[in-house]
Every structure is written in structure tokens, then in C-alpha cells.
Amino acid sequence: MRNTASTSLSKGKIRQSWSKYNLYNLQRFRKPTTASRTFFQQKWTAKAAARAYHGEQVREGQWKRMFSKHIRSVIPMNTTDLAADDGSKESAGRGSGLSETSSRNRSRPIPFTQMAFAPLERRLDVAIFRALFASSTRQARQFVIHGAVTVNGQKMRHPSYLLNPGDLFQVDPDRVMYATGAPKTAFERREARQMKQKSAEPEAEAEAEAEQTKAKPETTEKESAKDTLRALMSQAKTIMSTDKDVLPAKRKQELRGFQKAVRRVLSRSDTSSVLTDNLEAQFSQLTLLLNAKRAEKKPAKGSERETQDKKTSPTSTKSGEAASNALSDAFQAAAEGGEVDTSELTDEEFDVLRHALTQMRDNPIDHSKPYATPWRPRDYMAPFAFIPRYLEVNQNICAAVYLRHPVARPGSAEVPTPFGESISTPAYGWYLKRRW
Amino acid sequence: MAPRIQPQRVSNALLPYLTSSTSSSTSSITPTSTPLSSPILSRQFSVTPAPQTRLRRQMFLWLTTKGAALKHHTPGETNYLTGRDKDDKSGGNPRPFPGNSSFLSESVLSEELRNEIYVRVVEKKKSVRAVSVEFGVDMKRIAAVVRLVELERRQRAQGKPLALPYARAVHEMVPTTPLAQEGEHPVYHESINDLPAHPSTGAQIFYPVPESRSFNRVDAGRVFSGAPALEIDVAAKISHPSDLIDDIVQNPNSIEWVGKGGNARQVLQPADVRIPHPQLVQLERDRKAFPNERRTVTERHNERLKKQEEAEQKRREVAQARREKSVQHVEPEGGRFNYRIQDAKFTKETVGVDGRAPWAPGRRYGIPADDRKRGIVKIPTRVEA
Numbered sequence: 001m002r003n004t005a006s007t008s009l010s011k012g013k014i015r016q017s018w019s020k021y022n023l024y025n026l027q028r029f030r031k032p033t034t035a036s037r038t039f040f041q042q043k044w045t046a047k048a049a050a051r052a053y054h055g056e057q058v059r060e061g062q063w064k065r066m067f068s069k070h071i072r073s074v075i076p077m078n079t080t081d082l083a084a085d086d087g088s089k090e091s092a093g094r095g096s097g098l099s100e101t102s103s104r105n106r107s108r109p110i111p112f113t114q115m116a117f118a119p120l121e122r123r124l125d126v127a128i129f130r131a132l133f134a135s136s137t138r139q140a141r142q143f144v145i146h147g148a149v150t151v152n153g154q155k156m157r158h159p160s161y162l163l164n165p166g167d168l169f170q171v172d173p174d175r176v177m178y179a180t181g182a183p184k185t186a187f188e189r190r191e192a193r194q195m196k197q198k199s200a201e202p203e204a205e206a207e208a209e210a211e212q213t214k215a216k217p218e219t220t221e222k223e224s225a226k227d228t229l230r231a232l233m234s235q236a237k238t239i240m241s242t243d244k245d246v247l248p249a250k251r252k253q254e255l256r257g258f259q260k261a262v263r264r265v266l267s268r269s270d271t272s273s274v275l276t277d278n279l280e281a282q283f284s285q286l287t288l289l290l291n292a293k294r295a296e297k298k299p300a301k302g303s304e305r306e307t308q309d310k311k312t313s314p315t316s317t318k319s320g321e322a323a324s325n326a327l328s329d330a331f332q333a334a335a336e337g338g339e340v341d342t343s344e345l346t347d348e349e350f351d352v353l354r355h356a357l358t359q360m361r362d363n364p365i366d367h368s369k370p371y372a373t374p375w376r377p378r379d380y381m382a383p384f385a386f387i388p389r390y391l392e393v394n395q396n397i398c399a400a401v402y403l404r405h406p407v408a409r410p411g412s413a414e415v416p417t418p419f420g421e422s423i424s425t426p427a428y429g430w431y432l433k434r435r436w
Numbered sequence: 437m438a439p440r441i442q443p444q445r446v447s448n449a450l451l452p453y454l455t456s457s458t459s460s461s462t463s464s465i466t467p468t469s470t471p472l473s474s475p476i477l478s479r480q481f482s483v484t485p486a487p488q489t490r491l492r493r494q495m496f497l498w499l500t501t502k503g504a505a506l507k508h509h510t511p512g513e514t515n516y517l518t519g520r521d522k523d524d525k526s527g528g529n530p531r532p533f534p535g536n537s538s539f540l541s542e543s544v545l546s547e548e549l550r551n552e553i554y555v556r557v558v559e560k561k562k563s564v565r566a567v568s569v570e571f572g573v574d575m576k577r578i579a580a581v582v583r584l585v586e587l588e589r590r591q592r593a594q595g596k597p598l599a600l601p602y603a604r605a606v607h608e609m610v611p612t613t614p615l616a617q618e619g620e621h622p623v624y625h626e627s628i629n630d631l632p633a634h635p636s637t638g639a640q641i642f643y644p645v646p647e648s649r650s651f652n653r654v655d656a657g658r659v660f661s662g663a664p665a666l667e668i669d670v671a672a673k674i675s676h677p678s679d680l681i682d683d684i685v686q687n688p689n690s691i692e693w694v695g696k697g698g699n700a701r702q703v704l705q706p707a708d709v710r711i712p713h714p715q716l717v718q719l720e721r722d723r724k725a726f727p728n729e730r731r732t733v734t735e736r737h738n739e740r741l742k743k744q745e746e747a748e749q750k751r752r753e754v755a756q757a758r759r760e761k762s763v764q765h766v767e768p769e770g771g772r773f774n775y776r777i778q779d780a781k782f783t784k785e786t787v788g789v790d791g792r793a794p795w796a797p798g799r800r801y802g803i804p805a806d807d808r809k810r811g812i813v814k815i816p817t818r819v820e821a
Contacts (some may be wrong), residue, residue, distance in 0.1 A: 077629045091651040162818075381509070413538050
């Protein structure tokens with residue numbers, strides 16, 4: 001949901017957000033005219049535009065205290081150049097080299113003022129947004145406040161925490177998937193509602209079902225594992241109840257954690273993760289099956305199918321309808337855990353099927369999630385997808401390390417800003433203690 | 437309200453999973469373009485047309501025409517507002533913002549490269565410095581990658597939820613540095629020898645030097661830090677600034693100090709010493725000096741690396757030992773805490789001139805603690821790893 005208060009079309013301000021409104025504003029933004037405007041007016045406009053994007057959630061006074069006129073920059077050094085001479089050539093003559101065309105003189109200028117808002121990039125909420133873990137800084141802020149973010153393994157509830165170089169922050173993967181995934185459709189929302197209602201029904205039924213599942217011969221191994229877990233849990237409970245006064249608190253904590261873990265494992269059969277468990281088992285079975293079938297089929301593949309089939313992309317439903325129908329039938333059969341009839345499929349379709357099954361394992365349909373499943377990126381995400389170099393991100397676990405403070409280098413600045421020098425320079429001048 | 441798109445039921449259950457067979461998780465549903473000319477037709481229960489301002493109309497017009505290409509991404513390609521054609525302008529790095537030519541979307545490490553770095557450092561026990569040079573990845577990044585991959589492995593082992601489809605999608609949208617196949621030339625990720633601009637080099641200094649003298653990087657550093665010029669016989673011993681590397685790498689405390697009291701500072705060293713990989717300058721010099729003796733050059737380089745690593749290791753151990761020595765661990769029997777007791781240092785810096793500075797350790801009579809006062813920032817400034 002876009003923040004209607006902060007992303008308006010009439011003002012046309014650019015925000016740190018992936019909303020399509022913001023994308024449109026970004027696209028139609030033109031640098032303000034300077035003709036017939038005083039220098040003060042120019043600076044005011046530039047500062048207003050820049051602040052609407054940089055730290056819009058930060059009070060002006062707070063930002064003024066953070067601002068620093070000192071800007072970090074680096075020069076990439078070439079070791080061959082350094083080894084070639086001791087620098088006396090550069091200082092020869094009147095101090096800038098005898099010959100004008102020295103290789104090092106050709107470097108591009110460093111865009112210093114583009115780094116004016118670099119101190120804000122240290123903030124935890126901004127860093128979460130930059131690591132692509134939230135769709136806007138305000139959402140990142142909410143994640144922090146709601147306790148979904150840890151810094152160096154400890155829960156951090158202050159969005160204004162300034163990261164230090166080497167800090168590792170991690171966001172709850174489910175929240176990230178929710179923030180960056182496509183929203184649910186009405187149909188999916190209804191499915192989720194129905195599922196909820198079902199699970200809320202009396203637990204007697206569930207217990208009866210559990211009894212039934214126990215009876216099944218194929219799950220005996222799992223059940224035995226569960227039994228041992230249960231035994232362990234009861235043991236832990238007894239320890240807790242009897243030796244309450246004797247045990248040191250640390251041990252108590254461990255025991256409580258252990259109990260929790262056991263409970264999580266035991267309650268799996270009631271939640272959605274059992275679906276994924278089943279999928280896992282199904283998947284391994286299916287891949288085995290498919291491999292076997294494929295090996296059988298290989299000698300016969302010769303002339304039956306034309307190369308046309310390869311061209312028919314699996315996504316286009318119009319062309320090659322019959323073939324894709326067979327494919328989708330096979331997929332459905334596979335997803336439901338039945339026998340797969342692969343005799344009608346081409347090699348290409350085999351690969352597609354396998355690929356689809358792999359993706360299904362990682363990305364299952366699960367209506368209990370708050371985002372549309374199977375997960376897919378939300379619309380208009382790609383125009384905003386970039387990760388600055390001062391962060392090292394591991395998307396699998398939704399964790400990132402703040403390596404160092406952002407720096408400027410010849411020709412480029414690391415602070416992501418949609419504005420050019422015509423905005424950032426007057427804005428930088430505005431915040432200097434001795435204003436230009 | 438935006439023109440509503442009727443939720444179309446996708447009949448084919450296969451659709452969301454079936455995309456290009458290379459690797460992708462994008463939805464293959466083509467953007468359904470609603471006919472803009474008849475927004476009223478899609479609203480079956482309302483007679484009055486939805487209020488649409490001019491700006492909203494323009495926005496939805498743009499989103500359905502030019503902006504439609506931005507809705508979904510093509511795996512392996514960036515999809516920025518600046519378009520794909522302008523990519524080669526800045527050395528292959530695309531610019532995400534049309535108004536800012538100095539911000540580039542730089543590539544991230546691919547999954548394979550990340551895992552390879554982890555394997556080299558943790559399993560093959562290669563030094564961070566060597567791996568950094570090999571892949572062209574900053575040493576800090578290498579350390580971070582090792583940390584993150586370690587964490588990922590632990591979470592996988594624990595069966596914690598992962599965001600795999602999300603990770604795949606992001607790696608499709610963002611430029612990535614691939615892991616070079618065997619026999620291929622490695623793709624360097626970033627420049628590893630970045631020299632941070634020292635604040636003292638910002639001053640413009642007029643420093644007359646006789647033409648008969650050569651004024652090199654060592655001399656420039658001394659001038660910037662306000663140190664007297666080197667004695668002639670000392671200066672004559674330094675044929676190249678990289679001669680200083682060995683001593684300083686072995687013992688960083690050997691750098692000369694100038695100034696007094698709070699103004700004391702170390703003499704600014706030449707760039708050859710201050711870059712993260714000074715040994716590469718020495719390697720280049722050796723290559724120039726012995727162009728036909730590759731083996732000798734490599735041996736000398738390896739020896740230097742080994743010496744440097746030993747020195748660093750020794751320094752780390754000494755620091756750790758000193759830390760251990762200063763801290764006394766006390767664990768009361770049956771208690772819940774492990775107390776770490778450290779002696780307070782009673783110096784002017786730690787407790788102030790009168791011994792009652794607000795930052796001094798412990799509680800002092802008449803010096804109230806600020807940790808619960810109104811108006812004092814209580815947000816932590818650091819979190820221990």
C-alpha cells in the first residue's frame with residue numbers, strides 16, 4: 001500500500017519507495033529552473049527536493065546535527081603506476097609535472113556534493129531499504145519497530161540506530177518476502193480465510209486425524225522420531241518442575257528454548273510446513289522417477305518430435321496447446337503426488353517439468369502466507385533494484401553487512417540519489433554552517 | 437481509485453512455475469493492459485464514473501504505455517528507467533536514475549562466487565589477502581562473505597526459513613559478477629587498492645623545492661603532515677617509496693610522530709604504504725627488475741606475503757593476550773552471570789582532569805548518571821557482535 005500522505009502526484013516529490021506513483025514521479029522529475037530566481041530560492045528548492053528523498057522520516061533538526069561537511073572519498077590506485085616512479089615526475093617543473101599529458105591528470109572529477117546525505121545511509125532503516133529488504137524506508141522502519149530486525153544477532157528496535165562498519169543486520173525472511181512480493185488476489189485472500197476457519201474448528205477432529213496418520217505404515221519412521229522428541233520434552237518438563245530452585249537461570253533458559261523447539265517440531269503436522277515436508281519427499285521421489293523414465297525414453301526420441309516443440313515456449317498457452325496440456329497434466333499429477341505419465345512429453349518438456357518441480361519445492365503454494373504464492377516479485381520492483389557497494393547482502397537469509405561508510409571516487413558517488421549536481425550542490429551549500 | 441483490473445483466474449496451474457528454463461522465478465503472466473478508454477465498463481456496480489484527476493489519468497496512461505516495460509523484469513537484465521541502450525556509457529554499469537549520471541548500479545557477487553570465496557578461505561585455509569587479490573574483491577567484503585555464508589549454512593542446517601525465490605529474483609534484476617570457469621580469465625569485482633583521501637591532504641600548500649632535488653611521495657607526505665624534511669643521507673637510502681613498506685608492515689608503530697599533545701599525529705605515509713595491498717607494488721617492481729625470472733619474482737612475493745601474515749598474526753595474538761590479561765572472569769557457583777572485571781585506568785584521558793569526568797567509570801558522588809535523563813539519547817551506538 002502506498003503511503004498516500006507522502007507520495008502524492010500533485011507535489012511530485014521523489015521518495016525512498018518502490019511504489020508506482022513514486023516511479024512516475026521519478027520519471028517526470030525535471031531539475032528546477034534557475035533563471036529569474038534568487039540564489040536563496042534555488043537553494044531552498046533544491047534542499048526541499050533532496051530532503052523529500054533523503055531522510056524524509058528524520059526531523060530537520062536531527063538531520064542538521066548529523067550533517068557533516070567532510071566527505072569521504074577514495075582514489076583507486078594502480079600498482080603499476082606506483083611501481084613505475086616515485087612521484088618526482090609529478091612534482092617536477094613548477095609543481096605539476098613537466099609534461100602536461102600525464103596519465104594521472106586525466107582522472108574524472110569526484111562528485112563530492114552527491115555525498116551530502118551520506119550520514120543518513122548509516123541509519124538502520126535506510127540500510128534495510130538499500131539492501132532491498134523492504135519496499136520503502138517507512139516499511140523498513142516499521143519492520144525495525146515491530147522487532148523483525150536483528151543487528152549482530154540482537155534485536156534492535158531503533159530505526160535510527162547508526163550502523164558501524166562491520167555490523168551485520170538481518171530481517172525476518174517472511175517479512176522480506178511480504179515486502180517485496182506481489183500482493184494476494186481476492187481469491188487467495190478468500191482461500192486463506194477459509195483455511196483459518198478450518199483450523200479454528202474443534203481440535204477433536206484434528207486429534208482424530210492425527211490418530212489416523214499414526215496408523216499409516218509409511219510414516220512410522222517419522223512417528224518414532226516424534227515419539228522420542230515427545231519423551232524428551234516430557235523429560236525436560238519434569239526437570240523444570242522438580243529442580244526449579246536448584247538450577248541456575250542459564251540452564252533454565254536453555255531448557256525453555258529446547259522445549260520450544262520440540263513443540264515446534266511436534267506441531268508441524270497442523271501448519272503449512274507439513275505441505276513443504278511432503279513436497280520435499282515427493283520431489284526427491286519424482287526426480288528419481290523422471291530420471292528413470294527419461295533414461296528409458298532416450299533411445300526412442302529420434303524423429304517423433306520436431307524441433308518446433310523446442311521453440312514453443314512453455315509460457316505461451318496459445319501455441320502448441322496440446323503439448324502444454326500434456327505438460328500441465330503431468331505437472332498436476334506430480335504436484336498431487338500421483339503417478340506421472342511422461343510418455344507424451346518431449347525432452348524439452350521434461351526439462352521444463354523438472355524445472356517447475358524444483359521451483360515448486362522452493363516456492364510452494366501456501367495460502368497461510370501474507371503474500372501471493374508462489375512468490376513472485378512485486379510489480380515495478382526492477383527499476384529500483386540496485387545494491388550499493390558499501391553493503392554486502394546475502395538474500396537467502398535476508399542478512400547484510402554494512403562494510404564501510406559510503407565513499408565518492410572519481411566519476412561516481414556511492415550514495416544512491418535520484419538527483420544530479422544541480423540539486424545536490426545547492427542542497428549541500430544549504431546545510432553548511434557558513435552558508436554559501 | 438486506480439482502474440481496477442479484474443482478478444483473472446489463471447486456469448492453468450502450471451503457469452506460475454513455468455518460465456524460461458535457464459533460471460527465473462518471474463511470473464509469466466503478461467501484463468494485462470486494461471482498455472483505458474472505457475474505465476467505466478469495468479465498474480459494473482457503479483453508475484458514476486470514478487473521479488480521476490488529470491495527473492492520475494496521465495500517470496495511468498504512462499504506466500500502460502511507456503511504463504509498461506518496467507512492470508516486470510527479464511532475467512539477467514536490469515530494467516531501469518534509463519533503459520537498456522545507455523548501459524555502455526559508464527563502463528558497462530547501468531545508471532538507475534535518469535537524473536543522476538554519477539550513481540551506478542554496480543554488480544554484486546553471484547551465488548557461486550560467494551560460495552567459492554567461502555570455500556577458499558574456510559576450507560582451503562587461504563589467506564583473506566590472497567583470495568582478495570585472486571578475485572579482485574575487497575578484503576572487508578571477503579570477511580563479510582565468509583560471515584554471511586557461515587550464517588546461511590547454519591540456518592540451513594537448523595531448518596530455518598530461507599527466502600530462496602526472493603534471492604533468485606534479486607539476482608536476476610541486479611548485475612552480478614560471475615565466477616570464472618576454469619581456464620577463463622577471472623572477472624574482477626571491484627578495485628582492491630583504494631586509497632582513502634586523507635584529510636590533511638586537502639590543504640593547498642606552497643612549498644618551494646630546489647630544482648636540483650627530487651621531490652617524491654615520501655617528501656609530499658611529510659610536507660602535508662608538517663614534518664621536517666628528511667636528512668639527506670636518510671633520504672638517499674630510499675630509492676623508491678615502496679622501500680618503506682617492509683618496515684611499516686612488520687611494525688606499524690615505527691611510523692614517526694610529529695606535533696605535541698592533542699595535536700600529535702603520525703607522519704603521512706606515501707600511497708605505496710597506505711593502500712590495502714602494498715605488496716603488489718613490490719611485486720610490480722620485482723617484475724620490472726627481473727623481467728625474465730618469473731620464478732624468482734613469485735618466490736620473493738610469496739616470501740613477503742608469508743612474512744606479512746606472520747607479523748599480522750603475531751600482532752593479533754599479542755593484542756588478544758593483552759586483552760585477556762586485563763580482564764578477570766568471575767563465575768559465581770550456581771549464579772547466572774559471568775562477570776568480567778577490568779581495572780579502571782586512572783588517567784587524565786579516562787577520568788578527566790579532576791577525576792570526576794562524566795564519562796569516567798563507576799559512580800561518583802555528585803556526578804549524576806545521564807542514562808535515564810530526559811533529552812539524552814539512549815539509542816545504542818554499538819552492538820557487540
